[in-house]
Amino acid sequence: MFLRQLLICILLLISGARSIRDAALQVPGAIIAGNPLIMWCRFDLEGEALYCVKWYKDNSEFYRYCPWSSPTPTTYNVAGVEVDIVHSNESMVTLVRSDVRTEGTYSCEVSTEGPAYKTVLLESDVVTYVMPSGGPVIDGLRKRYDLGDTINVTCRSAPSKPPPRLKWYVNSKRAPSKLTGKTQVSSNPMTDGMGVQAVGLNLKMPITSEDLRNKIIKLQCVSTIYKNLSEKYDEIMYHPYLNRTLLPDPEGPRINGEELLNIYDKARTSVEWNCTTKVHDANEAYLEWTVNDEEATRNMTVHLSIARTGRQKTYTSRLRMTLEEKFVTSMRLKVRCTVVYSQPIQFVSEETIFTAASTSFHIMKISEASRMTIAPTFLTVVIIGLVVSHIGNH
Numbered sequence: 338m339f340l341r342q343l344l345i346c347i348l349l350l351i352s353g354a355r356s357i358r359d360a361a362l363q364v365p366g367a368i369i370a371g372n373p374l375i376m377w378c379r380f381d382l383e384g385e386a387l388y389c390v391k392w393y394k395d396n397s398e399f400y401r402y403c404p405w406s407s408p409t410p411t412t413y414n415v416a417g418v419e420v421d422i423v424h425s426n427e428s429m430v431t432l433v434r435s436d437v438r439t440e441g442t443y444s445c446e447v448s449t450e451g452p453a454y455k456t457v458l459l460e461s462d463v464v465t466y467v468m469p470s471g472g473p474v475i476d477g478l479r480k481r482y483d484l485g486d487t488i489n490v491t492c493r494s495a496p497s498k499p500p501p502r503l504k505w506y507v508n509s510k511r512a513p514s515k516l517t518g519k520t521q522v523s524s525n526p527m528t529d530g531m532g533v534q535a536v537g538l539n540l541k542m543p544i545t546s547e548d549l550r551n552k553i554i555k556l557q558c559v560s561t562i563y564k565n566l567s568e569k570y571d572e573i574m575y576h577p578y579l580n581r582t583l584l585p586d587p588e589g590p591r592i593n594g595e596e597l598l599n600i601y602d603k604a605r606t607s608v609e610w611n612c613t614t615k616v617h618d619a620n621e622a623y624l625e626w627t628v629n630d631e632e633a634t635r636n637m638t639v640h641l642s643i644a645r646t647g648r649q650k651t652y653t654s655r656l657r658m659t660l661e662e663k664f665v666t667s668m669r670l671k672v673r674c675t676v677v678y679s680q681p682i683q684f685v686s687e688e689t690i691f692t693a694a695s696t697s698f699h700i701m702k703i704s705e706a707s708r709m710t711i712a713p714t715f716l717t718v719v720i721i722g723l724v725v726s727h728i729g730n731h
């Protein structure tokens with residue numbers, strides 16, 4: 338036992354001597370296609386001479402800065418990576434513009450000259466979002482509908498990544514799902530493989546005497562792209578009580594109920610937890626439960642509710658399950674609630690208004706499509722200490 342500890346100590350000393358202090362890779366976790374991309378590779382050589390800084394995307398080198406070999410850095414062709422030489426140096430790299438192909442895993446490798454030959458390799462992912470070129474469009478409109486006719490129209494989004502979620506609004510109210518259905522939108526082989534996709538949603542609405550009484554039919558379609566901001570989780574584990582395993586993050590989710598539980602007494606009984614998280618009014622959250630690293634499904638029920646208070650929304654997801662014998666006998670139970678926080682970005686179609694004249698409806702006006710609305714947020718996420726992910730707009 339003592340020998341093993343000693344060995345670990347020696348190994349730590351060796352690896353400690355070889356690593357570079359305070360090394361950190363700072364890249365935006367997400368970017369919008371078209372924008373430049375700035376990435377920092379920070380390090381403290383503690384007085385030693387730099388040998389090289391090498392940058393890779395998905396393991397392909399695209400930039401190399403070796404002060405000893407030549408005063409100018411070398412760049413290599415990698416799809417979607419166009420280095421701005423003037424605005425790049427030993428500590429950072431600027432890409433002129435980004436596109437879908439810019440998405441991937443970036444790494445920087447820093448090494449020092451002999452005799453120490455220290456080296457460090459840091460890695461971080463970049464996700465590209467492609468915004469649609471404009472708002473969604475409404476197809477299949479007729480100028481006139483009579484009582485008993487069916488309005489049969491399709492809302493089509495422009496290609497984007499990720500593809501948006503579409504919603505129909507009739508007279509400013511969300512159209513019931515029984516009136517809507519997904520439709521195929523012609524694909525573009527150039528971009529489909531890269532996750533850029535257009536989607537369509539059909540609306541089939543019979544014109545009833547109630548519409549005639551209301552005298553107006555107002556149609557609008559909204560497409561929403563969800564930009565993920567961060568991911569956080571809370572977890573409880575059996576050891577030897579069912580207890581929290583980490584300090585709850587005040588900004589993150591929190592599991593309540595059945596804390597400090599001795600599951601030994603609870604075999605075959607029903608247990609329940611709530612996972613609660615607060616988000617800014619303009620943002621949304623996606624909550625997911627896992628039990629022993631598997632998605633909560635069979636024999637477990639999940640119920641989600643959202644409450645609004647002022648500028649905040651509180652999401653509560655309830656997990657109810659029967660504590661099966663196997664959890665108790667194996668003494669292995671880990672319950673985790675993971676939340677992905679996202680920012681919805683909305684694009685709105687033209688608003689089409691029909692007004693009633695005796696027993697028919699005529700197009701009255703088609704207003705302009707609204708510009709996209711982006712809720713202002715600025716968020717910095719720290720992932721595993723070393724890698725700083727940085728997402729923001731405006």
Ligand SMILES: *[C@@H]1O[C@H](CO)[C@@H](O)[C@H](O)[C@H]1NC(C)=O
Pocket residue numbers: 424425426427428429
């Ligand atoms: C690299 O360029 C950035 C931005 O112009 C600058 O802030 C930084 O100090 C430069 N680093 C070095 C080592 O020259």
Ligand SMILES: *[C@@H]1O[C@H](CO)[C@@H](O)[C@H](O)[C@H]1NC(C)=O
Pocket residue numbers: 477487489490491541
């Ligand atoms: C609705 O329109 C689509 C094409 O736009 C057509 O394929 C479909 O048959 C129409 N449905 C009805 C009920 O008219």
Ligand SMILES: *[C@@H]1O[C@H](CO)[C@@H](O)[C@H](O)[C@H]1NC(C)=O
Pocket residue numbers: 464499565623677
């Ligand atoms: C955002 O998070 C959701 C929920 O985990 C996930 O399904 C989706 O793929 C994520 N989107 C991106 C672009 O990473």
Ligand SMILES: *[C@@H]1O[C@H](CO)[C@@H](O)[C@H](O)[C@H]1NC(C)=O
Pocket residue numbers: 576577578580581597
């Ligand atoms: C369980 O959590 C409490 C605080 O909620 C803490 O004081 C206690 O040490 C934890 N017990 C174990 C076994 O982790």
Ligand SMILES: *[C@@H]1O[C@H](CO)[C@@H](O)[C@H](O)[C@H]1NC(C)=O
Pocket residue numbers: 593594595609610611642653655
């Ligand atoms: C979970 O929340 C619901 C209401 O949202 C409450 O009725 C229930 O008692 C809560 N359960 C636990 C275990 O806290």
Ligand SMILES: *[C@@H]1O[C@H](CO)[C@@H](O)[C@H](O)[C@H]1NC(C)=O
Pocket residue numbers: 635636659
């Ligand atoms: C669900 O629970 C019941 C007892 O509550 C058990 O008999 C059954 O095997 C469980 N099913 C699954 C799929 O675990």
